[in-house]
Amino acid sequence: MCGIAGIVARHRITQNQRRVVESMCAALEHRGPDEIGLMQDDVASFGVRRLAVIDLQLGQLPIRNENETVFAFLNGEIYNYRELRDQLKRQGHRFRTQGDAEVIVHLYEEYGDAFVDHLDGMFAIALWDHLQNRLLLVRDRLGVKPLYYQADHEAFRFGSEIKAILQDPVVRREPNYSAIDEMLTLGTSTAPATVFEGVWQLPPASVLTYEDGRLTTRAYWQLDRTTRIAADDRLVQEATDRIRTAAMRRMVSDVPVGVFLSGGLDSATLVALLSRESNSPLRTFSIGFDEADYSELAAARQVAKLFGTHHREHIVKPDIESCLEPLIQHHDGPFFDSSAFPMYHLARIAREQVTVALSGDGGDELFAGYDIFAADKAAEWFRQFPYPFRKLTQWGARFLNSAGDEYRNRGRVLQEFVRVAEQDPLARYAHWAAKMKRDIREQLYCDSKMKAALLASDTSRLQAFYDEGNGITRLSRLLNVATRGELAGDMLVKVDRMSMAHSLEVRSPFLDHHLVQWVASLPDSVKLRGLRSSKVLLRKVAADLLPKEFLNRPKRGFSIPLARWLRTTWNSKLREILCDSRTIDRHLFHQPVIEKMIDDHTQARRNCARELWTLMTLEVWMRMYIDDFGRSVSDLPSPQTHVSSFEPTRASL
Numbered sequence: 001m002c003g004i005a006g007i008v009a010r011h012r013i014t015q016n017q018r019r020v021v022e023s024m025c026a027a028l029e030h031r032g033p034d035e036i037g038l039m040q041d042d043v044a045s046f047g048v049r050r051l052a053v054i055d056l057q058l059g060q061l062p063i064r065n066e067n068e069t070v071f072a073f074l075n076g077e078i079y080n081y082r083e084l085r086d087q088l089k090r091q092g093h094r095f096r097t098q099g100d101a102e103v104i105v106h107l108y109e110e111y112g113d114a115f116v117d118h119l120d121g122m123f124a125i126a127l128w129d130h131l132q133n134r135l136l137l138v139r140d141r142l143g144v145k146p147l148y149y150q151a152d153h154e155a156f157r158f159g160s161e162i163k164a165i166l167q168d169p170v171v172r173r174e175p176n177y178s179a180i181d182e183m184l185t186l187g188t189s190t191a192p193a194t195v196f197e198g199v200w201q202l203p204p205a206s207v208l209t210y211e212d213g214r215l216t217t218r219a220y221w222q223l224d225r226t227t228r229i230a231a232d233d234r235l236v237q238e239a240t241d242r243i244r245t246a247a248m249r250r251m252v253s254d255v256p257v258g259v260f261l262s263g264g265l266d267s268a269t270l271v272a273l274l275s276r277e278s279n280s281p282l283r284t285f286s287i288g289f290d291e292a293d294y295s296e297l298a299a300a301r302q303v304a305k306l307f308g309t310h311h312r313e314h315i316v317k318p319d320i321e322s323c324l325e326p327l328i329q330h331h332d333g334p335f336f337d338s339s340a341f342p343m344y345h346l347a348r349i350a351r352e353q354v355t356v357a358l359s360g361d362g363g364d365e366l367f368a369g370y371d372i373f374a375a376d377k378a379a380e381w382f383r384q385f386p387y388p389f390r391k392l393t394q395w396g397a398r399f400l401n402s403a404g405d406e407y408r409n410r411g412r413v414l415q416e417f418v419r420v421a422e423q424d425p426l427a428r429y430a431h432w433a434a435k436m437k438r439d440i441r442e443q444l445y446c447d448s449k450m451k452a453a454l455l456a457s458d459t460s461r462l463q464a465f466y467d468e469g470n471g472i473t474r475l476s477r478l479l480n481v482a483t484r485g486e487l488a489g490d491m492l493v494k495v496d497r498m499s500m501a502h503s504l505e506v507r508s509p510f511l512d513h514h515l516v517q518w519v520a521s522l523p524d525s526v527k528l529r530g531l532r533s534s535k536v537l538l539r540k541v542a543a544d545l546l547p548k549e550f551l552n553r554p555k556r557g558f559s560i561p562l563a564r565w566l567r568t569t570w571n572s573k574l575r576e577i578l579c580d581s582r583t584i585d586r587h588l589f590h591q592p593v594i595e596k597m598i599d600d601h602t603q604a605r606r607n608c609a610r611e612l613w614t615l616m617t618l619e620v621w622m623r624m625y626i627d628d629f630g631r632s633v634s635d636l637p638s639p640q641t642h643v644s645s646f647e648p649t650r651a652s653l
Contacts, residue, residue, distance in 0.1 A: 002500060003031030003049035004073040004126050004147075005159040007168070008135050010213050013045050017155065017168075021045040024164040030330075031075070031160060031500045037061020039071050040647050043133055046126065048073045051503055053356060054081075055099035056254050065105040066094050068648050069130045072104040075160050076123035076145040077507065079249045084118060116207060116220055120249075120514070122507065124160060124202075130648055135210040141221045141513045142362070143191075143204030143488035146496055150199045156210045161497075162199055162332040166625075172198060173626055180334070181453035182461055184614055187336035187435045188489030190461055192217075195333040195621075204488050221513070222468065223483070225476040228521045235526060236540045239519075243541065244273045246512035250358055258283035258354035260346060260506075261303060261311070262558060263296030265369075265535060265542055265551070266360030268303045270509060272545035274358075275307035284309040285350040285357065287316050287342045291561045299553060306547070314349045316342045316560070318569040324620060330497040332625070334618035336435045336610065337490050339558040343498040351502040361495055362510035365483045366519045367535040368527040369555065371413075372432050373478060378531055379421040379428055394418045412607060425474050426466045429481060430458040436611045447588045475524045483516075563609035567602055574598060574616060582627075583619050 005024035007017050018040055025036055025047035032049025039046045039062040048061060054077070063072045078084070081100035084107065089095070093106040100121075107115035108127055113136065116125075122144035127136040137158055139147050149158040150165050159165045166173060174197040179189040189195055191203035202208055205221040229235075247270050251257055259274065261267050261284040275282055284304050288297035297313055304311035327340050350357045364370050382390065397418050400411030420431040431437070436444075438458055445451050465484040466477045492508075499506040509515070519527075519537075526537040533539075539551050566574055575598060577583065584591050594615065600606040 002051040002075050002503075002505065003028030003160045003164075004047070004075050004124065005164040006044065006046035006073070006126055006128075006135075006157070008044045008133075008156045008210055010154055011043070013040065013043050018045045020168045021047050023167040024159055025049055027163045027167050028160055030503055033503050035061060037063075037073075039064075039128070041130055044128060044135070046071065046073055046128060048075075051355070051505060052255070053077065053505055054252070054254050055097055057098075060097045060099070063097070063099075063101045063105060065109060070105045070108055071128040071130065072101055072108075073126040073128075074101040074104060074123060075125075075147070076121060076140065077250075077505070078103060078119055078121040078123060079252065080118075080120040113207065113209075120512075122511070126158060133211065137202055137208040137210075138220075139202045139204055139206055141205045141223075142483070142492070142511045142516065144492055144496070144508065144511060146493065147202045148194065148199060149202065149208065151210070151215055152198075156215070162194060162196060163329075165199060166196075174198070175622070175626060177447070177449040178453045178456070180618065181441070181450060181456075183334060183336065184436045184441060184618070185434050185438075185458055186461065186485065186489075187433075187614075188486060188493070189333075190485065190489055204484075223480070223517060223520055225468075225472045225480060225520045227473070227476075227523050229518075229523070231523050231526050235522070235537060236544075239537050240273070240541045240544070242512075242515050242518060243269065243509060244277070246515050247274055247358065247509040248277055249512070250507040250509050253356050255355035256283065256353065257356040257358070258285055258350055259309075260284075260350070260357055260359045261286045261300045261309070262360065263299030263303065263553075264360065264555065265538060265553075266363035266510065268299075268546055268550065269363075269538065269542045270358060270360055271303055271307055271309065272542070275309070282307070282309045283354055284311045285314075285346060285353075286311070287314045287346045287349075289316055289342075289561060291564065294559060294561045299550070302550070303546070312349060312353070314345055316345050318561075318565045320565075320570050320573050324573075324617075325624065326501065327498075328617055328621050328624060330501045331493070331621075332497075334614065334621040335490075335494070336614045336617075337494050338560050338562045338613050340494045340498055341560055342558060343494055344501060347499040347502045347504045347506075351504040354504070356505045356507060357499070359495060359506050359508050360510060361491060361508040362487065362516070363535070363538065365479060365487050366510055366516060366527075367538045368475060368479060368524075369535045369538075370482065371555075372429065372482075373475060373528055374531045374534060375417060375432060376425055376428060376474070376478060377528065379417070379425075382418075382421045390418075390422070409607065425478065426459050426462060426481070429478055430462055433486065434458060435614060440611060444589045444593050446590045450588055473524050475528060476520070479520075479527075562613060563601070563607050566609050566612055567604065571602060574612060577616050577619050578612070580619075582623065586619075586622065589615070 007021055028049045032051040034052040035050035037048040078100040081103045084103040088106045095102055107118055116138050123140045124145040124147035125138040148162050150171055157165050165171055176195050176197040179193040179195045183189050192200040194201050205219050206217050207220050208217045259271055259282055286300035288295035397415045420428045462481050465481040468480055495506050528534050529536050578594050597608040601608040
């Protein structure tokens with residue numbers, strides 16, 4: 001199952017609210033085109049859109065217990081469902097399906113609200129206790145699967161995507177300007193906030209209870225980053241075994257499975273491990289660009305050839321006209337991460353051959369793969385240098401070229417490094433991670449609501465993540481910020497929305513919570529050593545699997561030639577949107593500042609690509625969702641979709 005939605009009324013569910021739930025399901029059709037399951041009783045109405053992955057038989061929805069008093073609606077996969085199923089059978093429970101979702105209702109019968117502690121997987125769950133008129137919403141530990149909600153005096157609404165909640169005409173579509181400022185700053189809105197006022201996202205590792213009109217939330221899991229495991233020679237083999245186990249568990253499926261192969265260390269390691277365990281060639285998928293300095297196709301091709309995979313490649317063209325609005329429609333909001341563009345195409349070509357794909361997401365957050373972690377260590381060293389040397393470096397950095405559109409512009413990197421190197425670690429991280437620096441936002445904002453959002457410091461939004469846990473190292477704190485912030489709020493959102501746009505399920509072995517907890521318990525030295533040795537332990541794992549020259553390839557990431565395209569192919573579209581009267585009349589930003597940014601970027605005087613891209617997506621989102629929002633899909637299910645409907649009766653209680 002891959003799309004869930006529902007309404008719980010404060011008193012009695014109305015016929016109109018039941019029709020709204022059908023519209024909510026229609027809006028989620030892309031997440032589950034194979035089947036619709038509907039359930040309704042006196043106070044609630046629920047729906048699920050199913051993407052058949054395990055137990056392909058149709059007509060089994062909604063999932064319920066033996067006496068039809070507990071109902072479960074699942075988005076995602078429960079990887080340990082077979083073990084749980086066997087255990088529950090021994091405890092006397094009877095199953096009517098062969099799928100993973102049914103273990104949820106029986107676990108709830110056994111353990112109550114603690115049922116989630118027994119689950120291993122990626123999931124967003126709605127559980128309805130019909131006898132108690134009680135709703136539980138649950139989200140997985142790392143936030144792989146999304147879940148949103150809204151409540152007022154009439155009802156509680158939830159959905160896998162915000163567009164489902166917006167199908168109810170009583171829900172107001174008002175921008176949350178504080179969350180928009182946070183998105184412009186960090187590239188994401190931190191849970192529980194969203195860019196819609198009054199619409200919330202359930203944080204990862206959380207349980208929400210709605211009962212008698214009261215709403216409560218609690219965390220059911222927290223990552224312990226206290227170092228408890230010493231570095232020794234056995235770690236490489238244990239890491240190999242744990243990554244292999246996590247990957248193999250995610251290969252369980254009744255439909256074809258493939259692997260995203262970027263050419264980077266993470267995905268190449270997965271392909272190497274899985275190829276050794278598979279009796280048939282893996283299916284692998286890669287994308288690239290005509291711009292050779294941004295494309296990793298050659299490296300991906302090398303790995304595919306080495307392990308004999310059935311490999312497919314695709315060159316992404318800068319076709320913004322056909323993709324910009326669909327990208328925003330599937331995000332339900334503006335977004336900074338332009339790598340959604342190639343991810344959208346990668347998911348599309350993969351879905352032509354498979355229904356499930358594995359990805360390497362999470363490897364950088366586990367093993368300190370990003371440059372920002374090495375930069376933090378360099379900053380601590382820089383602070384020890386004599387004052388005259390530091391001032392001379394800061395002065396000299398001003399004269400370096402920072403306008404280039406290459407993947408890593410060294411002038412820009414050094415300028416931003418020395419600008420905040422002497423500040424505290426979180427302030428440094430917040431500045432380096434900022435997509436739009438604070439001084440630019442101060443110049444740009446003219447709307448009072450946007451200016452009010454600047455009252456919060458950029459570090460305040462990350463402080464809670466940095467402070468989690470006692471007695472942990474500075475690197476562990478920054479890894480926690482990256483995991484709880486950008487990974488959960490941006491990268492996993494991007495992967496989920498772009499894959500689900502094509503009804504493709506993506507699973508991430510590096511986000512297995514057992515693996516994540518084990519790596520978090522390891523010392524810093526097996527993650528980052530010096531300034532150039534990142535992912536130390538993972539590289540040792542890969543050394544036994546991949547050619548030597550592959551281990552030290554420079555990191556490319558999943559970036560597009562954004563600065564180059566905004567100067568050339570996309571430049572007219574950029575001006576068309578940001579210099580249009582609708583944008584100007586909105587009065588959110590000082591128009592002369594925007595036009596100077598466009599001119600500076602176009603003439604290569606300054607690289608404003610990230611700022612301009614984000615402002616462009618914000619304006620298009622405003623037009624689509626705030627100005628003239630309308631249903632983008634039919635209110636009726638597709639003719640080929642199987643519909644199952646169920647209404648409990650008193651005789652079944």
